[in-house]
Amino acid sequence: MSAWGVVKTVFFTGLTLAFFFVIWIYNPFAHKETYELPEDVTKIIEDPKAALEGRNLFKQNCASCHSVRYDGMYLLSVETKPEWEKILKTMGRPIIEKKEGKVQVKGYYLPRDVYEAVALQDLENLKASFGKVPPDLSTIYLARGPGYLYQFILDPQKVLPGTSMPKLFFPEYDKEAPQKVAKIVAYLRSVSEPPPSEKAKRTVMGVVTVGYFVIMGVILWFYRKRLLEKMGLH
Numbered sequence: 001m002s003a004w005g006v007v008k009t010v011f012f013t014g015l016t017l018a019f020f021f022v023i024w025i026y027n028p029f030a031h032k033e034t035y036e037l038p039e040d041v042t043k044i045i046e047d048p049k050a051a052l053e054g055r056n057l058f059k060q061n062c063a064s065c066h067s068v069r070y071d072g073m074y075l076l077s078v079e080t081k082p083e084w085e086k087i088l089k090t091m092g093r094p095i096i097e098k099k100e101g102k103v104q105v106k107g108y109y110l111p112r113d114v115y116e117a118v119a120l121q122d123l124e125n126l127k128a129s130f131g132k133v134p135p136d137l138s139t140i141y142l143a144r145g146p147g148y149l150y151q152f153i154l155d156p157q158k159v160l161p162g163t164s165m166p167k168l169f170f171p172e173y174d175k176e177a178p179q180k181v182a183k184i185v186a187y188l189r190s191v192s193e194p195p196p197s198e199k200a201k202r203t204v205m206g207v208v209t210v211g212y213f214v215i216m217g218v219i220l221w222f223y224r225k226r227l228l229e230k231m232g233l234h
């Protein structure tokens with residue numbers, strides 16, 4: 001390769017690397033806002049046991065307005081419909097859970113269109129009361145992150161002024177309130193994250209995919225002359 005060739009290669013490689021660095025690692029154009037998250041709260045959010053307690057807290061405090069379809073959690077008013085069990089079993093996909101080595105059905109996942117058709121009246125009622133259908137929270141953790149969720153659930157108006165989401169926890173009267181909110185965030189996190197076995201599978205998939213491209217690249221590099229000759233280009 002000529003000196004000029006080397007300069008060109010270095011220049012374009014550098015440009016490509018800089019581009020992906022900006023897009024993936026340090027993006028100065030991305031909107032960033034930080035929400036305070038005390039350290040003990042972070043610990044609770046990452047604790048799988050807290051997530052289990054958070055599930056109950058969610059059912060008591062939030063399931064009157066919000067569903068978490070990925071976890072088989074639906075509006076309480078929908079779950080009291082007489083035909084509900086049948087709909088779940090005929091239209092739903094079982095959500096499997098391993099508990100002490102035993103496989104159990106934890107609930108049923110319903111496709112969004114089916115759920116919304118069944119829950120239409122309930123969702124309309126909520127919309128009439130709050131101006132907006134409270135969103136399904138299956139992936140809200142991925143969208144908003146722990147800091148936002150913790151602060152928002154503690155005090156919705158502070159984070160999203162004018163929102164119709166009510167304040168449900170009052171640290172002034174309930175000393176446990178911050179921990180309860182943290183447990184709910186832990187629950188939302190546990191729902192949005194795939195189980196460890198699934199995560200491991202994805203990592204292996206990623207490594208195999210990248211490995212394939214590297215090996216193919218090396219093979220092509222070694223055989224480039226012969227390939228070009230075959231194509232009549234050399």
Ligand code: HEC
Nearest residue numbers: 061062064065130132134135140153163164165166168184
């Ligand atoms: C009385 C109904 C009601 C209850 C109970 C309720 N919410 Fe909401 N929630 C809403 C409404 C309405 C919205 C949409 C607000 C908006 O977009 O302004 C909302 C929005 C949200 C959002 C989305 C915020 C965003 O940035 O998009 C989250 C997260 C949330 N609620 C969490 C919870 C949790 C956790 C609980 C239980 C502790 C809960 N909600 C209980 C009505 C409710």
